[in-house]
Amino acid sequence: MSTDNSGSSPRAAVPDDVPGAAVSDPPATDREGVLRPAQTGQTDDVSDVGEERPHIDEAERQRRFSDWIVPELPFLARVSRSMSRTGAQAEDLAQDTLLKAYRSIDRFDGRYPRAWLFRIARNTAINRDRRRREQVAMDEESMDRVPDREPGASDPAVQVDDAVYDELLENALDALPPDFRVLIQLVDVEGMRYQEAADLLDIPVGTVMSRLHRARRRLRAAVAGTHLDRSGNASVEVGVEAT
Amino acid sequence: MTAQQEPSFDCGGDLPVDCAQVAVYVQSFIDGEHVSISIEALEVHLDRCAPCGLEADDFRRLKVALARRKSERSMVDLLRCCCQSILETGKL
Numbered sequence: 001m002s003t004d005n006s007g008s009s010p011r012a013a014v015p016d017d018v019p020g021a022a023v024s025d026p027p028a029t030d031r032e033g034v035l036r037p038a039q040t041g042q043t044d045d046v047s048d049v050g051e052e053r054p055h056i057d058e059a060e061r062q063r064r065f066s067d068w069i070v071p072e073l074p075f076l077a078r079v080s081r082s083m084s085r086t087g088a089q090a091e092d093l094a095q096d097t098l099l100k101a102y103r104s105i106d107r108f109d110g111r112y113p114r115a116w117l118f119r120i121a122r123n124t125a126i127n128r129d130r131r132r133r134e135q136v137a138m139d140e141e142s143m144d145r146v147p148d149r150e151p152g153a154s155d156p157a158v159q160v161d162d163a164v165y166d167e168l169l170e171n172a173l174d175a176l177p178p179d180f181r182v183l184i185q186l187v188d189v190e191g192m193r194y195q196e197a198a199d200l201l202d203i204p205v206g207t208v209m210s211r212l213h214r215a216r217r218r219l220r221a222a223v224a225g226t227h228l229d230r231s232g233n234a235s236v237e238v239g240v241e242a243t
Numbered sequence: 244m245t246a247q248q249e250p251s252f253d254c255g256g257d258l259p260v261d262c263a264q265v266a267v268y269v270q271s272f273i274d275g276e277h278v279s280i281s282i283e284a285l286e287v288h289l290d291r292c293a294p295c296g297l298e299a300d301d302f303r304r305l306k307v308a309l310a311r312r313k314s315e316r317s318m319v320d321l322l323r324c325c326c327q328s329i330l331e332t333g334k335l
């Protein structure tokens with residue numbers, strides 16, 4: 001867990017990773033609430049632009065945080081994973097983002113909390129990676145062995161791509177019929193074998209396969225645009241979508 | 244094996260199994276389940292037939308993303324604890 005020993009009051013420490021109040025302008029999500037790469041605030045507005053900050057008391061700060069930020073924890077977990085190389089890094093990033101959000105929530109008007117959180121997380125990740133590179137660069141013995149980007153760390157475009165993919169997947173999962181969704185949960189999330197899932201649900205293995213495969217084709221269709229577009233193969237579609 | 248829908252194309256190559264068979268078995272293959280055709284022939288097809296290979300890649304990515312959800316769930320639990328701490332003390 002990340003720690004913060006500054007001892008400063010929440011209002012006193014507004015980190016420079018936090019976008020200013022302007023982040024609430026144009027939605028960073030589409031009408032389904034899905035973040036789009038072109039709308040995720042790919043700017044460098046990591047500085048506190050110094051706009052006037054309305055005073056809010058501690059109770060109001062807590063209320064805003066509870067109402068606006070806490071419901072977005074699953075989203076924050078996903079984007080933090082997509083921006084990190086390891087689970088521990090993702091946890092640190094998410095925690096740092098939460099703390100910065102709490103301290104800066106007086107600068108946020110409550111519109112599009114996902115976009116706001118995404119930008120804090122992204123800026124925090126950028127600064128984290130920069131600090132790491134600088135630290136390594138100071139070690140002369142290591143310099144020749146350090147690549148520009150750590151192995152496994154993806155570039156920002158890929159990070160956004162993964163975040164969008166996960167968001168589309170989340171929505172597609174919600175749209176699946178319950179009989180399909182439960183099999184995705186058992187086999188793909190929990191890692192069960194077909195036979196185990198069949199035994200648990202008291203259905204034939206063939207039914208497990210049929211439902212699972214059809215469910216995945218639906219999910220695949222829902223997320224197809226995110227990365228296939230990048231390789232120019234979005235039109236490639238094998239098989240007919242089962243319904 | 245439940246009948247699957249056939250693919251809308253065939254690569255037409257001189258491959259040991261055709262695209263229709265691959266469409267039936269590719270997901271079970273990725274899941275590490277039993278498939279009743281030659282694994283080697285399936286792998287050769289996926290390697291040489293671009294559309295089928297891309298489809299397999301899609302299913303692999305999907306599976307990885309879904310598996311990631313399990314760890315995300317525990318991460319959300321951790322973050323809830325963090326939120327509680329932040330709300331009570333203003334820090335982590």
